[in-house]
Amino acid sequence: MNRVWSVLFLLVPVLGIASTLMAMYGIAPLESAWLPKSLSQAGDTIDQLFNGIHLLAAFILAGTVFTIGWALWRFGDRQDPNAKARYITHNTKLEITWTVIPAMILVFLAFFQMKSWAENKMDRPTVTVNGVSTFKPPMVMVKAKRFGWEFYYAGADGIVETQDDVFVENLLVLPVGEEIVLQMESRDVIHSFYVPELRLKQDIVPGMTQFVWFNAREEKDIEIMCTELCGWGHYMMKADLNFVSRAQFDAWIKEQESAYSPEFKNAVETTASRGEVNTVVPPRFSSASGSQLGFKN
Amino acid sequence: MAEVSVKNSIAPDRKGNVVSRFVWTYVFATDHKVIGLQFLFSSLIWFFVGGFLALAVRWQLAWPWSDMPIFGHLLFAESGGQMSPGFYNMLFTMHATIMIFFVIIPILAGAFGNYLIPLMVGAEDMAFPRLNMMSYWFMWPAFACITLSFFMPEYGASAGWTSYPPLSVFQGDAQSLWLLAMVFVGISSMMGSINYLTTIIQMRAPGMTMFRMPMTVWGMFITAIMQAFALPVLTAALLMQLSDRILMTGFFLPENIAINNGVASSGGGQVLLWQHLFWFYSHPAVYIMILPAMGMVSDIISCFSRKPLFGYRPMVYSITSIAGLGFIVWGHHMFISGMNHTLAMSFMVSTMLIALPSGIKVFNWIGTLWGGKLQLTTPMLFCVGFVSMFVIGGLSGIVMSAPPVDIVIHDTYYIVAHLHYVLFASSVLGVLGAIYFWFPKMFGRMMNEKLGKIHFFLTFVFLNGTFFPMHFLSQMPRRVADPYIYEGLKDLLPLNQFMTICAIGMGLTQLIFVANFFGSMFFGPKAGRNPWNANTLEWTTASPPPHGNFDVQPIVRRGPYEYSHPDTEGDYYPQTETS
Ligand code: HEM
Ligand SMILES: [Cu+2]
Ligand SMILES: [Cu+2]
Numbered sequence: 001m002n003r004v005w006s007v008l009f010l011l012v013p014v015l016g017i018a019s020t021l022m023a024m025y026g027i028a029p030l031e032s033a034w035l036p037k038s039l040s041q042a043g044d045t046i047d048q049l050f051n052g053i054h055l056l057a058a059f060i061l062a063g064t065v066f067t068i069g070w071a072l073w074r075f076g077d078r079q080d081p082n083a084k085a086r087y088i089t090h091n092t093k094l095e096i097t098w099t100v101i102p103a104m105i106l107v108f109l110a111f112f113q114m115k116s117w118a119e120n121k122m123d124r125p126t127v128t129v130n131g132v133s134t135f136k137p138p139m140v141m142v143k144a145k146r147f148g149w150e151f152y153y154a155g156a157d158g159i160v161e162t163q164d165d166v167f168v169e170n171l172l173v174l175p176v177g178e179e180i181v182l183q184m185e186s187r188d189v190i191h192s193f194y195v196p197e198l199r200l201k202q203d204i205v206p207g208m209t210q211f212v213w214f215n216a217r218e219e220k221d222i223e224i225m226c227t228e229l230c231g232w233g234h235y236m237m238k239a240d241l242n243f244v245s246r247a248q249f250d251a252w253i254k255e256q257e258s259a260y261s262p263e264f265k266n267a268v269e270t271t272a273s274r275g276e277v278n279t280v281v282p283p284r285f286s287s288a289s290g291s292q293l294g295f296k297n
Numbered sequence: 298m299a300e301v302s303v304k305n306s307i308a309p310d311r312k313g314n315v316v317s318r319f320v321w322t323y324v325f326a327t328d329h330k331v332i333g334l335q336f337l338f339s340s341l342i343w344f345f346v347g348g349f350l351a352l353a354v355r356w357q358l359a360w361p362w363s364d365m366p367i368f369g370h371l372l373f374a375e376s377g378g379q380m381s382p383g384f385y386n387m388l389f390t391m392h393a394t395i396m397i398f399f400v401i402i403p404i405l406a407g408a409f410g411n412y413l414i415p416l417m418v419g420a421e422d423m424a425f426p427r428l429n430m431m432s433y434w435f436m437w438p439a440f441a442c443i444t445l446s447f448f449m450p451e452y453g454a455s456a457g458w459t460s461y462p463p464l465s466v467f468q469g470d471a472q473s474l475w476l477l478a479m480v481f482v483g484i485s486s487m488m489g490s491i492n493y494l495t496t497i498i499q500m501r502a503p504g505m506t507m508f509r510m511p512m513t514v515w516g517m518f519i520t521a522i523m524q525a526f527a528l529p530v531l532t533a534a535l536l537m538q539l540s541d542r543i544l545m546t547g548f549f550l551p552e553n554i555a556i557n558n559g560v561a562s563s564g565g566g567q568v569l570l571w572q573h574l575f576w577f578y579s580h581p582a583v584y585i586m587i588l589p590a591m592g593m594v595s596d597i598i599s600c601f602s603r604k605p606l607f608g609y610r611p612m613v614y615s616i617t618s619i620a621g622l623g624f625i626v627w628g629h630h631m632f633i634s635g636m637n638h639t640l641a642m643s644f645m646v647s648t649m650l651i652a653l654p655s656g657i658k659v660f661n662w663i664g665t666l667w668g669g670k671l672q673l674t675t676p677m678l679f680c681v682g683f684v685s686m687f688v689i690g691g692l693s694g695i696v697m698s699a700p701p702v703d704i705v706i707h708d709t710y711y712i713v714a715h716l717h718y719v720l721f722a723s724s725v726l727g728v729l730g731a732i733y734f735w736f737p738k739m740f741g742r743m744m745n746e747k748l749g750k751i752h753f754f755l756t757f758v759f760l761n762g763t764f765f766p767m768h769f770l771s772q773m774p775r776r777v778a779d780p781y782i783y784e785g786l787k788d789l790l791p792l793n794q795f796m797t798i799c800a801i802g803m804g805l806t807q808l809i810f811v812a813n814f815f816g817s818m819f820f821g822p823k824a825g826r827n828p829w830n831a832n833t834l835e836w837t838t839a840s841p842p843p844h845g846n847f848d849v850q851p852i853v854r855r856g857p858y859e860y861s862h863p864d865t866e867g868d869y870y871p872q873t874e875t876s
Contacts (some may be wrong), residue, residue, distance in 0.1 A: 002673050007682075008757065012685055016765060023769045032788035033769030035705065050702045057692040064659055065685045071666040072681070076601075084868055085604040085861040086668035090778045095608055098660045099653070106649040109699065114642060116701035119637040189464040189570065192633065192708060196772040196785065197652055201704050205568050206463060207551025220318035223783050225775040229457050229710040230464060235778040 002076035007058050010069035013062045020058060024051055039216045039243070043199035045116045053109070116205040120200075125179050125213050138183035138211065140172065141165070144191035144204045147233035150223060153253060166256050172224065175249040177215050184210040192228035195241060203228055216243045302362065307770055313584075327426035328844055332433050333412030337732075339403035339436065343395050348390035348804055359797035372452070373442050379573075386455035387471075389499045393442070394460035394475065397586065398482045399723055403436065406524070406590040410493055410517045410730055412739065413593075416835035416842060417514050419502025419851040423493035432488035434480050442478035451779065459579075462549035462571050466541045467812030473624035476539045483532045486847040490521035497521075502834070504853030508613070509872070510856040511833050515613050516592025519620045523581045526624070527838075530647065534571060541566075576627035584623045585688075589618055590727030591658060594680040596857070597734050598662055600676035600831045602669030603868045605858040615654035621632040622651040629801060632700045633707045641700050648698035655691045659684060670861070670868070674829075675749030679730030682757050683723050690718030693768065710770035719763040719856060726756070729810070736814075737828045740820030741840045748813040755806040766792050814830045830869045833857045837873055 021027075022033040038044050075085075125136040141160035143150040151172050155164035160183060174180055186195060186206040194201045198214045226237035244252065326332055356365060357380060364378030373379060382446050411429065415422055423429045446453045453476035456465035465472055495517045498678050501510070537548040540859075549571045573858030599606040606612065628636065628644030662684045671677070693715040706712065710801035729752075760765075773780050773789055780786045780793075827836040838847050851873045 001669075005673050005678060007684055008754070011680065012761070015761075016689065019765070020768070029791070030769055033766075033792065035772055036785055046705060049699055050696070050705065053696050053699060053702065057696060061688055064663060064688050068666065068681060068685050069664050071663065071669075072671060072673065074509050075666065075669050076671045077762060083668040085602060085607065087662075087863055088607065088668060088862050089359070089605045089609070089858075090608045091664070094664070095611055095657075095660075099657060106652060106695075109695070110649045111644075112645050113699045113701050117638070117642065117645075120701060121705060122391050173420075189467070190461055194708075194774065196705070199705050200638060201672060202632045206331055207564075207568055208635050210635055223785060225774055225777075225783060229386065229461070229776045232381070232386060232455075232777065234386070235382055235780070236782055238783060274368050 003073065004094050006069050006072035006076060008069075008099070009072060011066060012069075013058075013065045013242070016061060017058045020054060024054065036198075036222075038199060039197045039218055039220060039222075040214050041120055042116070043197070045119070046199040049113055050114060056105070124211055125181055134212075135211075136179065136181050136270065138181040139174075140180075140182050142172075142182050142184040142193065142204070143187055144184065144188040144193070144226070144237075146189065146231050147226075147237040149237070149239040151239075153256075155257075155263070166253060168256055171242070172239060173244060173249060175240045175246045176219055176243045178246070179213060179215045181211060181213045184212065189230045190228045191226050191230050191237070194225040194227040195222065196225070197222045201227060219243050219245060312390045325430065327422070328429050329411045329415050329423045329426070329429060329575055330739075332429050333408050333410075335433050336403050336407030336411060336436075337739075339440070340400050340408060343399040343440075344404075345807075347392055347395035347400055350388050350395065350556070350859065352800060352804055353380070354385070354388045354392060355604060355776060355797040355800045357388075358780070359794040361781060376532070378595055381565065382778040383455060385450055386457075386776070387451060387453040388481060389776060390455050390457050390475075391443070391447075391453045394454070394478075396720070397458060397582070398479065399436075399440070399443070401586045401720060401728070402482075402486065402582070404728055405586065405724070406489055406493075406517065406520055407433070407436075409513070409589060409593065409728075409735075410520075412735070413835065414493055414496055414517055415500070416738075417511050417833055418497060418500060418505055419834045419847065419853060420496060420500035420871065421845045421847070423492045424500055425492050428488050429492050432485045435485035439478040439481035439485070442474040442481070444574060446474040448476075449474070453521065459575060460538070460571075461575075462538060462541065462568060466550060473542055476535050476542075480532060480535050480539075483528050483535070486524050487528050490524040493517055493521040494525065502851045505834075505872075506611065506853075509856045511592070512595035512612060513592040513615055515616060516589040516595075519616050520585050520588045523585055523620050527578045528636075529584075530574055531582075534574035534578070535573075538571065544743065569634060571630070572631055572636075573627070576630045577624075579625040580630065581620075581623045581715075582721070584619055585664060587724050587727075588619070590724045591616065593725050593731040593734075594683050595662070595665075596831075596833065597676050597680045597730055598665050598684075598842070599858050600734075600829055600862060601672045601674055601680075602665050603672070603860045604669040605667055605860055606661070607664030607667075608657075609757065609825040609856065609858060612661055613655060615657045616655045619651060622647055622654075626651055629698055629703075632703045644662055645698060645700050649695070649718050649801075652691060652695050652698070654688075658665065659691070661686055674733075675744070675746055675753060676730045676734035678750065678753045679726050682753065683727045683730065686690055686718055686722035686726060686760075689765075690715060690723055693718060706771045708766045708775055710773045710775055713775050714764055714767035714770075717760075717767070722760050724765060729753075729756075732814075734829070735835075736817065737824030738835055738840050738842070740818050740821075742817055742819075743824045743828060744817040744821060745813050748809055752806060755809070756803060759799045760805060761802035762781065763796050763803055763851070827871075830867070831857060832871050834868050834872055 006195050019030065023030040034229055038070045067264045071072040137158060139154055148170050151168045152160055153166040155162065155166050157164055184202065184204045186204040188206065190203055190205050192201060192203045196289045198216065200212055200214055202212050204209050204210055221242045222239065224239040224241050226234060232236065323331060353365065353856040357766060358561045362379045365380050373381065405643040449469060451469045451471050454468065454471045456468050457471060479496060497514060541548050541550060547564050549568055550564055550566045595606055619645060626644060626648045629648045632641045697706060697715060733744055733749055769792065770789060773786050781790060824840050826838065826840055833852050837851060852876065853872050854874065855870065857870055857872055861868045862870045
């Protein structure tokens with residue numbers, strides 16, 4: 001009977017590590033789990049860290065839980081009533097070893113990842129204008145609101161939040177192969193801008209301004225998710241994100257500019273400030289899509 | 298021994314009628330054992346409420362917008378039984394709130410802390426018995442607030458257990474009830490922790506030095522210190538949020554916030570301030586939810602290995618350093634929050650460091666098992682389960698404490714996996730082990746071993762089936778009622794259905810425990826004073842112990858872990874035995 005328990009514990013690292021590797025390498029039936037394919041260089045670095053730390057974790061899991069299972073196997077069946085357990089209270093050498101080695105691993109991990117964090121969150125891209133280096137101006141101003149996304153392209157003057165901004169809702173079209181900076185603000189509560197493929201996430205806090213940057217390498221249609229609870233409609237706060245070539249992008253933005261009218265923008269402004277309180281709404285959203293709150297009229 | 302005076306204070310009405318005797322012993326109880334049992338029973342009841350809410354959450358994730366069984370038609374008759382998205386938010390909010398504040402904290406600190414501390418340090422009761430009674434009573438206004446909030450139009454608070462403003466400030470009235478409930482729970486814990494600290498410092502039996510205390514007492518002691526330091530901060534934050542809601546102050550609200558039909562607050566506040574205050578309490582709180590369990594597990598593993606706890610002093614130092622470091626890591630919940638990005642690096646370093654003492658504890662538990670004469674009883678199995686599951690939770694903790702990685706997995710199901718490995722798969726398994734272990738002391742009867750083992754086996758299998766796959770959902774946001782509106786997540790539906798089925802299995806399994814618990818209470822075989830041949834003081838007195846605990850003043854002569862000592866015949870050596 002004791003062997004059963006030992007096997008049960010031995011199965012934990014076996015199944016745990018096997019399924020983790022299946023997810024990591026996209027083996028059925030876990031091929032869609034884990035993370036989607038990365039679309040950027042910075043994302044690749046994060047993936048290496050993610051997978052690397054998991055492999056390290058797999059070793060530790062195997063080492064510890066195997067030992068537990070093995071201990072149950074070896075010491076769980078001592079039926080001899082006269083046999084006594086070994087009287088061991090401590091072992092200083094062993095304890096120093098298993099303190100110092102993990103400490104070194106952890107300190108190494110701590111320093112090793114700093115570069116990736118800086119690349120993603122601290123080193124905001126710069127440009128040099130007339131020999132002076134300044135922050136690269138954002139291409140799009142993102143306004144998060146309950147429960148949708150507004151995107152204001154900088155327009156001809158290259159500056160967001162001016163008269164010539166081009167407004168699009170719940171759809172973000174961007175060129176590939178360029179370093180893109182987004183500026184993000186919230187109209188009401190906290191939201192969070194999450195694009196799994198770009199390994200990009202940033203909370204958008206009312207009263208604060210955030211900047212994110214990335215450089216996608218592939219033309220692809222993906223989605224933006226909201227990952228901070230923002231009310232009853234949180235689950236449907238999604239937008240489409242299309243990466244296209246520069247030429248397609250230029251054509252697309254022209255098209256938007258001509259379709260754009262000031263009345264439309266006014267309508268958006270007033271509706272946006274009309275946010276709702278938490279009303280419970282019957283959920284027959286069979287065709288739920290991110291453009292639920294779009295302004296179709 | 299001063300046992301006489303205490304005895305008289307509790308039951309002045311010994312000859313009175315049944316009702317008044319019941320009221321005086323069980324309601325106005327000042328005996329720490331009765332109060333411990335009060336905490337135990339109310340926590341177990343809430344455990345089932347919280348479990349139901351969890352199953353409803355899982356139902357929606359597996360079969361979104363389908364008719365909810367049982368409750369669907371009661372609550373959502375007009376939509377044909379399917380829940381609304383707001384209702385879903387209520388479900389996970391109330392699930393977490395109840396499990397954390399009404400189940401795990403009160404069952405660890407309230408039930409086991411109360412029951413075991415005086416017995417294990419050899420005191421006749423807590424230092425302040427009436428304060429102890431108040432500490433339980435203050436749970437009831439909290440219970441009332443939460444129960445009432447279920448009858449509000451939005452069916453309960455629904456801003457998440459973290460309750461981030463501004464969303465929480467603009468919720469319906471259920472949120473105010475939620476805040477009040479949390480204030481009451483905090484007061485209750487505060488009174489408890491003062492009592493524990495005083496009792497442990499002042500009322501130890503002769504010979505019970507600090508380093509002869511069992512790990513359970515150490516765990517409770519450190520927990521009480523953490524509560525005493527962290528709770529005032531939470532209470533202040535809760536009252537500030539309440540005042541933002543009711544008095545229109547703006548502690549957490551910036552200017553120009555466009556919500557609530559244009560009614561904006563005066564503003565001038567800081568949204569992130571709440572998160573700092575909340576996590577300054579709630580990170581220590583996650584350790585409050587595991588240190589007592591770690592203590593109990595240490596004692597149980599040592600007892601059933603018939604071997605001293607490996608590295609007792611390093612075990613004490615590691616929980617102490619966990620507690621110390623626990624106060625400077627809160628920012629790891631805020632890497633993505635918009636907090637200063639350089640600051641994230643320092644929180645990352647402290648978080649990496651806190652994994653070290655956690656690791657040392659695991660190694661020491663394994664060292665205790667090694668070379669032992671293992672008795673794989675039900676409590677032992679739960680505790681070995683605790684250790685192996687804590688390894689998984691600790692490892693995912695390390696993954697998340699790397700900020701670049703946390704960019705991806707923050708606020709996804711990966712976090713949900715982590716917190717359930719540490720809170721359910723570790724703390725709850727530890728609590729169940731402790732119930733099986735101390736049940737004979739509490740009720741004087743043994744629990745059924747066979748049912749206990751079936752209970753362990755099924756719980757262990759189902760919990761891994763439910764929570765392990767959550768690690769693979771590292772792109773699926775948490776708190777989303779219908780993840781499948783995202784193209785990229787549609788393929789995850791079968792995995793979610795698998796998890797829900799395991800969760801239902803896990804829920805049903807707990808009925809075995811209920812049957813065993815109540816069956817054994819009345820029909821279990823009688824337990825003697827020391828059914829497990831354990832060393833600590835509580836096993837030297839009757840089961841259940843009389844009021845005043847010990848018939849003779851215990852004199853402590855050695856540490857709690859002298860199992861299989863070479864100087865003795867038997868394989869245990871009670872702390873009081875003369876040599
Ligand atoms: C090895 C030690 C641990 C480390 C390094 C660690 C690290 C972390 C990190 C970095 C997060 C934030 C993840 C995010 O939101 O992005 C987190 C979340 C969490 N941890 Fe741990 N953790 C550890 C142990 C524990 C323990 C022992 C518990 C409880 C008993 C616990 C309970 C939680 C909970 C409840 C959350 C989620 C809070 C929420 O957002 O709702 N952790 N942990
Ligand atoms: Cu949202
Ligand atoms: Cu934390």
